[in-house]
Amino acid sequence: MDMSTVEHAMLTPSATSAPASGTKVTARACNVYYGEKHALKDVSVDIPERSITAFIGPSGCGKSTFLRCINRMNDTIASCRVTGKIEIDGQDIYDPALDVVQLRARVGMVFQKPNPFPKSIYENVAYGPRIHGIAKSKSDLDEVVISSLEKAGLLKEVKDRLNDSGTGLSGGQQQRLCIARAIAVSPEVILMDEPCSALDPIATAKVEELMDELKANYTIIIVTHSMQQAARVSQRTAFFHLGNLVEVGDTRQIFTNPKEQRTQDYITGRFG
Amino acid sequence: MSGIYFTTMAVLVLAGFYLSSRRAVGVSREASAGSLHSLPVYHGLYTAALVFVPMLLVFAVGAPLLDRIANSAALAAFPSSLATDELHRGATLRDVYNLAANQYSGAPSLELQNAAETLKSTLSLGRWTIFGLGVALGLAGFALGFTSIDKQFRARNRFERFVLIVLFACATVAILTTVGIVFSVLYETIRFFFDPSLKGRPTVTDFLFGTEWNPQAALRADQGDIKTAFGFVPLLTGTLLITLIAILVAGPLGLFSAIYLSEYATPRIRAFAKPILEILAGIPTVVLGFFAALTVAPIIRGWGHHVGLDIASESALAAGVVMGMMIIPFISSLSDDVINAVPQSLRDGAYALGATKSETIRNVILPAALPGIVSAFMLAISRAIGETMIVVMAAGLAANLTFNPLDAVTTITVQIKTILVGDQEFDSAKTLAAFALGFVLFFVTLVLNVIALAIVRRYREQYD
Known part of the structure; x- marks a missing residue:
């Protein structure tokens, strides 16, 4: 399929064409309301698997709201209402028959502020596998924990103090611990909500490097305020503004040759 | 009497505050270089504190002290045997106070009249002393605060320290209360266990490990042989x-x-x-x-x-x-x-x-x-x-x-x-x-x- 047709299909809310091959997440005519406030308007987008998609846009543009739709974290907000359709591998995640607990095991999330549990490093990572019964034995669990820490690039720094509290780590280490915690339940999609906004440049570089390695096995969606970060790490970029998805495309194209004037204005720093 | 004292105190404190802050405003307008280190209100507060604290202390310490001195002066007129009999002493003292307040019924003895006179004169002398001392110290504080007003004078920092001391004193009161309660209970407890004049007291082991509680058994002294x-x-x-x-x-x-x-x-x-x-x-x-x-x-x-x-x-x-x-x-x-x-x-x-x-x-x-x-x-x-x-x-x-x-x-x-x-x-x-x-x-x-x-x-x- 010609790339420009795909992009056109993604931009048009009414598009019903089949998603491109290798598409992991599909949203169609997705709307989100917080009480009276219409926070996300008619968003339709396809997100390819095993790659990094970045959501950019000014504060309050709906990018985090959309991200939280993908693992239904918005369910925890009483006033929030979602319409439209979001599918993962062709399965409607808002289907009443679907267990949200199982969905969240498939779609992991890393938050803006590192939020390790006030438990040991080991227990932080072991928590997910425990509640989902992933590990059959203690040695299985040990293995999951070690390999998750390894994949998150944290093992070398913490292997001698797995029983120390997770909250005692530095900010960057805490964030990588949260990534390890998410990886431990072997999700297919990892959502990252501004994962580096509380980190210094060195810790940020480590997390970005890690994301680059993880994209071989996981579909990663990242919300970021830093356009440099989006340009550095992502293969595809979606620009949101005032609750609308303005433009989505290859990252290179969005940053060098945007089709929409608003995208152009935003990435050149004229607003936001 | 205490009414006059506290009214005087209030007047001096307010005057200290007002006059000092006024003077500080005046100083700040003077031509010499630099502006006031502290706001005028701090100069006022500083002076007010310098008046308030000594006057309050004089009263808080002086009033109870005066009562003791007056009591012993009044009782000096009576035979010394009175001092050992607590009950009798209290009754006599009440009579003296009643007589001094002209509420004594019946004909007072000569001793009692003398005592009442002594009491009255001691109290009035003591009150005037307290008043004089308090006002003198208050005025001294006033003068100290008022004269130290100056562009460089750090009234704000000093007043902050005063606030710190007040807060510390409040915290100390709570701690001292706890300590006081513990010690008063501890004192009676020690009496209970170790006072030799106490009849029927148990040993510490009997108390802590005894399995029978029946303190009501011996109600009167003549039932002392009943085991409690x-x-x-x-x-x-x-x-x-x-x-x-x-x-x-x-x-x-x-x-x-x-x-x-x-x-x-x-x-x-x-x-x-x-x-x-x-x-x-x-x-x-x-x-x-x-x-x-x-x-x-x-x-x-x-x-x-x-x-x-x-x-x-x-x-x-x-x-x-x-x-x-x-x-x-x-x-x-x-x-x-x-x-x-x-x-x-x-x-x-x-x-x-x-x-x-x-x-x-x-x-x-x-x-x-x-x-x-x-x-x-x-x-x-x-x-x-x-x-x-x-x-x-x-x-x-x-x-x-x-x-x-x-x-x-x-x-x-x-x-x-x-x-x-x-x-x-x-x-x-x-x-x-x-x-x-x-x-x-x-x-x-x-x-x-x-x-x-x-x-x-x-x-x-x-x-x-």
Whole structure:
């Protein structure tokens, strides 16, 4: 399929064409309301698997709201209402028959502020596998924990103090611990909500490097305020503004040759 | 007299404040270089403090001192044998004061008249001394504050230090009160155990390990040969039994209602249920006491009857259950607050891993809130141990050494109350036993608090 047709299909809310091959997440005519406030308007987008998609846009543009739709974290907000359709591998995640607990095991999330549990490093990572019964034995669990820490690039720094509290780590280490915690339940999609906004440049570089390695096995969606970060790490970029998805495309194209004037204005720093 | 003193003080303080801040404004307008270091209001406050503190101290120290001096001056007119007889001395002193205030009925003796005269003159001289000294020091403070006003003078920093001292003094009062209470109880306790003039006092071992409590046996001095018993153990077991029942009732109920209110209830239910729960804390314990005695105890008795158990009409169970009701609000309200204080980000983290609500609560929220929950329990336990009225009404006075919740038991506080109600002589072992009980009670709660603190330190999961 010609790339420009795909992009056109993604931009048009009414598009019903089949998603491109290798598409992991599909949203169609997705709307989100917080009480009276219409926070996300008619968003339709396809997100390819095993790659990094970045959501950019000014504060309050709906990018985090959309991200939280993908693992239904918005369910925890009483006033929030979602319409439209979001599918993962062709399965409607808002289907009443679907267990949200199982969905969240498939779609992991890393938050803006590192939020390790006030438990040991080991227990932080072991928590997910425990509640989902992933590990059959203690040695299985040990293995999951070690390999998750390894994949998150944290093992070398913490292997001698797995029983120390997770909250005692530095900010960057805490964030990588949260990534390890998410990886431990072997999700297919990892959502990252501004994962580096509380980190210094060195810790940020480590997390970005890690994301680059993880994209071989996981579909990663990242919300970021830093356009440099989006340009550095992502293969595809979606620009949101005032609750609308303005433009989505290859990252290179969005940053060098945007089709929409608003995208152009935003990435050149004229607003936001 | 004290009215005049305090009026003068108020006038001087206000004048000091007003004049100093006025002068500071004036100084700031002077032509010389630089502006005022401190705002005029601080110069005013500084002077006011310099007037206020010495004047207050002179009065606070001087007034009680004057009373003592005047009393001994008045009594000097009487034979010295009076000094040893406390009762007689008090009566004479009252006569002297009455005569001095022209309220003495009957013909006063010459001695009494002399004493009244001495008293009057001493008091008036002393009051004028206090007044003169206070005003002089106040004026000195005023002068010091007023003359030190200057562009460089750091009135603001000095006043800050004064505030610091005031705050420190307030904190010290609370600490000294605690220390004072401990020592006064300790003093009587030591008398109880070691005063050789006390009849029927027990040894420390008899008290701590004795299994029979019967301090009422010897009511009068001439019954001294009747053996009284000060065995503390039945009271301790009674107290612990009732407290344990109360915690078994209030712990789950309070904690679960806190979890429901903070995690599951909609805002509307919460806004409605929480105040009602807190009303429970406001019910006087004497009301809860007759609820226990008239409602709960018969119900429990009825149940027991059905299953073939013979339950005393006053039982530890009834008292413990109602006491549990009483402390539910402490546990639920405080736990609710600490659960709410656990950051939302921790909940999000657990939900995002696919944890269910109850898994999140059990594994993440409760461990994080544990220190607060433990202190809520400790407060509740302290209340339960210290509670008297419910036990008096529902559990009785019989000091049975038993762990059977269906029996009548009694607690430490109830015995203290029973011992001290009515006219008592403070030189009998029975009365002093109350202080020993009070001291041990204090010690028990202290130990419980230390244990709880250790538990919290050991298991706390600290979030930032």
